[in-house]
Amino acid sequence: MRLLRCASLLVLGAMGFWFGFASPPAAAQESPYFVTYDHYLEEPGNLEVEYFSTLGTQRGGNNFHSYFAEFEYGATAWWTTELYLDGQTTFHDSTVFSGFKWENRFRPLEREHWINPILYVEYEDKNGTDKTLKEIVGHDVEADFETPNADTRREHEREIELKLILSSTVKGWNISENIIAEKNLANEPWEFGYALGFSRPLGLKAAAKRCSLCRQNFVAGVEMYGGLGDRYSFGLKDTSHYLAPAVAWNLPSGWTLRLSPGFGLNDNSHRLLLRWGVSREISGFGGMVRRIFGAKS
Amino acid sequence: MKPVFCSLLLCASLVAVALGLAGEQKEARWRADVYAELAKAPEKARNRSNPLENDPEAATAGRVLFVDHCAECHGETAQGAKKGPSLRVPEVQNAAPGTIFWILTNGVVRRGMPVWSRLPEAQRWQLVRYLKSLGTAEPAPSAREAAPKP
Numbered sequence: 001m002r003l004l005r006c007a008s009l010l011v012l013g014a015m016g017f018w019f020g021f022a023s024p025p026a027a028a029q030e031s032p033y034f035v036t037y038d039h040y041l042e043e044p045g046n047l048e049v050e051y052f053s054t055l056g057t058q059r060g061g062n063n064f065h066s067y068f069a070e071f072e073y074g075a076t077a078w079w080t081t082e083l084y085l086d087g088q089t090t091f092h093d094s095t096v097f098s099g100f101k102w103e104n105r106f107r108p109l110e111r112e113h114w115i116n117p118i119l120y121v122e123y124e125d126k127n128g129t130d131k132t133l134k135e136i137v138g139h140d141v142e143a144d145f146e147t148p149n150a151d152t153r154r155e156h157e158r159e160i161e162l163k164l165i166l167s168s169t170v171k172g173w174n175i176s177e178n179i180i181a182e183k184n185l186a187n188e189p190w191e192f193g194y195a196l197g198f199s200r201p202l203g204l205k206a207a208a209k210r211c212s213l214c215r216q217n218f219v220a221g222v223e224m225y226g227g228l229g230d231r232y233s234f235g236l237k238d239t240s241h242y243l244a245p246a247v248a249w250n251l252p253s254g255w256t257l258r259l260s261p262g263f264g265l266n267d268n269s270h271r272l273l274l275r276w277g278v279s280r281e282i283s284g285f286g287g288m289v290r291r292i293f294g295a296k297s
Numbered sequence: 298m299k300p301v302f303c304s305l306l307l308c309a310s311l312v313a314v315a316l317g318l319a320g321e322q323k324e325a326r327w328r329a330d331v332y333a334e335l336a337k338a339p340e341k342a343r344n345r346s347n348p349l350e351n352d353p354e355a356a357t358a359g360r361v362l363f364v365d366h367c368a369e370c371h372g373e374t375a376q377g378a379k380k381g382p383s384l385r386v387p388e389v390q391n392a393a394p395g396t397i398f399w400i401l402t403n404g405v406v407r408r409g410m411p412v413w414s415r416l417p418e419a420q421r422w423q424l425v426r427y428l429k430s431l432g433t434a435e436p437a438p439s440a441r442e443a444a445p446k447p
Binding site (some may be wrong): 297 | 306315356357358359361362365366369380403405406407408409410411412414415416417418419420423
């Protein structure tokens with residue numbers, strides 16, 4: 001089973017990079033956020049292949065490096081669907097595949113508004129070794145990560161996660177708020193969390209020449225995210241919170257590089273979560289797949 | 298024989314005229330459908346003028362943005378492609394800059410055009426400046442296929 005999972009991960013990774021290098025790129029205009037979502041969905045027919053890493057410090061245990069591959073597809077202009085494959089390496093311990101997620105985002109309103117809502121639904125199937133920290137909910141705290149992989153991998157969790165994404169763009173600034181509700185399907189209570197983000201491109205006007213180092217290609221911002229307890233103990237008690245400056249560099253070749261050092265804001269938080277990521281948008285992916293299966297070009 | 302020939306000629310002419318009229322009507326309906334969204338721009342948005350109208354570099358920068366973000370659907374020359382209609386038709390070229398800016402900002406989400414408010418306002422105006430500099434031209438044949446479904 002483990003071998004099968006590793007093989008699928010490798011095949012999907014190889015496919016991703018093949019498409020990434022061998023297919024036409026689309027110039028991306030990505031936000032720098034790692035945790036917060038804004039209201040922009042993937043363009044219809046485009047696929048974005050992404051790789052993200054998080055290096056986390058751990059008091060009372062071993063530091064870790066978690067990572068995930070993400071395949072984000074624009075099914076329509078109002079629906080984006082994504083598959084995540086997660087894994088982690090805990091230093092002086094082991095490397096494990098921790099599970100997968102299937103995520104969908106829907107845009108209910110046709111036009112732009114002062115605040116733009118997006119509905120988010122995710123299904124997660126993972127073991128207890130998941131350390132991607134893609135969202136912080138409930139009473140997630142640093143001490144949860146002390147347990148060795150050999151013990152946590154025996155746990156099996158199936159979870160549903162819902163988010164209400166609210167996002168506005170004003171004078172070049174993006175302001176996004178995410179309200180998170182997550183439920184372990186094994187009769188656990190609903191857990192809550194939040195994520196907030198502000199970002200702005202360094203240049204608002206485009207240059208007359210294509211360039212990699214132009215100011216408009218850099219988007220800088222800051223994120224704050226954390227848990228809000230659960231249904232029975234809602235609030236900030238025994239929760240962890242992070243503040244993370246973030247920057248994205250959108251290259252004209254279609255690649256986007258992101259970097260974000262996240263700092264724990266209380267004693268329950270990891271001291272540092274250093275995140276980085278690389279992604280590439282592939283235009284016309286849907287059309288390519290349809291042609292492979294015999295549709296007329 | 299002569300009356301038969303004349304009748305056949307008359308019938309053929311009538312059929313040709315009918316087909317021609319139907320084609321024109323179909324063409325008109327198709328165009329009206331594709332570009333109907335332009336008419337939905339509110340007056341306040343329509344009346345906005347392009348703050349970069351006199352910026353000498355706006356159209357050139359707009360071209361770079363067009364190639365990066367729009368050409369995939371609307372074609373390299375904006376004459377339309379399989380996924381998006383021509384932007385060189387009189388409906389677009391004669392539209393107020395504010396109307397085009399409004400369409401860029403809001404997209405036509407139910408018909409596949411995403412919102413482009415993720416581009417800062419200045420860049421959307423640069424795009425408008427570029428589009429308005431193109432002038433009219435016949436749509437590309439593949440643009441026909443971009444006709445929206447009712």
